[in-house]
Amino acid sequence: MIIKAENIKKCYYTGKEAHLVIDDFSYTFEEGKIYLIKGLSGKGKTTLLSLLALLDDIDGGKIYYDNELISNANMDKKCVLRSKEIGIVFQDYGLLQELNVIENIILGDIITGNLSEVEALERSDQIINMLQISDKKNCYPNEMSGGQQQRVGIARAILKNPKIVFLDEPTSSLDGENTKIIVSFIEKYCHENKKLVIIATHLDSFDNIADDIIEL
Numbered sequence: 530m531i532i533k534a535e536n537i538k539k540c541y542y543t544g545k546e547a548h549l550v551i552d553d554f555s556y557t558f559e560e561g562k563i564y565l566i567k568g569l570s571g572k573g574k575t576t577l578l579s580l581l582a583l584l585d586d587i588d589g590g591k592i593y594y595d596n597e598l599i600s601n602a603n604m605d606k607k608c609v610l611r612s613k614e615i616g617i618v619f620q621d622y623g624l625l626q627e628l629n630v631i632e633n634i635i636l637g638d639i640i641t642g643n644l645s646e647v648e649a650l651e652r653s654d655q656i657i658n659m660l661q662i663s664d665k666k667n668c669y670p671n672e673m674s675g676g677q678q679q680r681v682g683i684a685r686a687i688l689k690n691p692k693i694v695f696l697d698e699p700t701s702s703l704d705g706e707n708t709k710i711i712v713s714f715i716e717k718y719c720h721e722n723k724k725l726v727i728i729a730t731h732l733d734s735f736d737n738i739a740d741d742i743i744e745l
C-alpha cells in the first residue's frame with residue numbers, strides 16, 4: 530500500500546482562534562519502508578499520524594491510498610480500511626484493563642470478523658513469542674511494565690497482518706533493552722513482510738532502521 534499526501538492541512542480551533550498545525554504537507558510513503566515523523570513536542574506528529582491513518586479529517590489537500598482518493602471517502606469506507614489494512618499503536622498503549630494480554634490482542638479482530646478465534650490465537654502465540662512476552666499471556670495490563678504493555682499494543686496492531694502500521698512514540702517511556710526489542714521487531718516485520726511503517730517520535734531510537742526521516 531502506498532500513501533500519498535498532497536498539500537494537506539489541519540487546523541484546531543480554540544474559541545474563534547484557528548491554529549494551523551499541519552500546513553501544506555506533501556509526501557509519498559511507499560510499501561516495504563519505515564518512515565519517521567520527527568519534531569519537538571507540539572509540532573504536530575500525532576496530528577499528522579491521525580490524518581494519515583484516517584482517524585481525523587483534513588481541512589485541505591488530499592490523501593490517496595494506492596492512487597485512490599481516500600480523504601473524501603465516507604466514514605464507512607474509512608472504517609473498513611482502518612479495520613482491514615491499518616494497525617495503530619497508540620502512545621498510551623490503549624489496553625483494556627479488564628482483559629488479559631491474549632484477550633487484549635485478539636478481541637478486536639474476532640469481533641470485526643478479520644480472524645477466526647483459532648486463527649487469532651495461533652497468530653497471537655507466534656507474535657508474542659517474537660516480542661518476548663509469551664510468559665505474560667495471562668497477565669493483566671496493571672501487572673506489566675510499560676515496555677511489556679507497549680509490546681502488547683504492537684501485537685494487537687499487527688495481529689490481522691495489516692498493510693500499514695502507525696506507531697505513535699512507541700519507545701518514549703522505555704528503557705534501552707525494551708527499546709532494542711521493539712526496534713528490531715519493527716525492522717524485521719516491515720522488511721520481511723513489505724509493510725509500510727510510519728512512526729512518530731521525538732527520539733533517535735529508530736534512526737538507524739529508517740528509510741527516511743521527515744522533520745516537522
Ligand SMILES: Nc1ncnc2c1ncn2[C@@H]1O[C@H](COP(=O)(O)OP(=O)(O)OP(=O)(O)O)[C@@H](O)[C@H]1O
Pocket residue numbers: 541542550568569570571572573574575576577731
Ligand atoms: N484536539 C485538539 N484541539 C486543539 N488543539 C490540539 C488538539 N490536538 C492537538 N492540538 C494542538 O496541536 C499541536 C500539535 O499537537 P500534536 O499532539 O499533534 O503534537 P506532537 O508533535 O505529537 O506532540 P507530542 O510530542 O507532545 O506528542 C499542539 O499545539 C496541540 O496543543
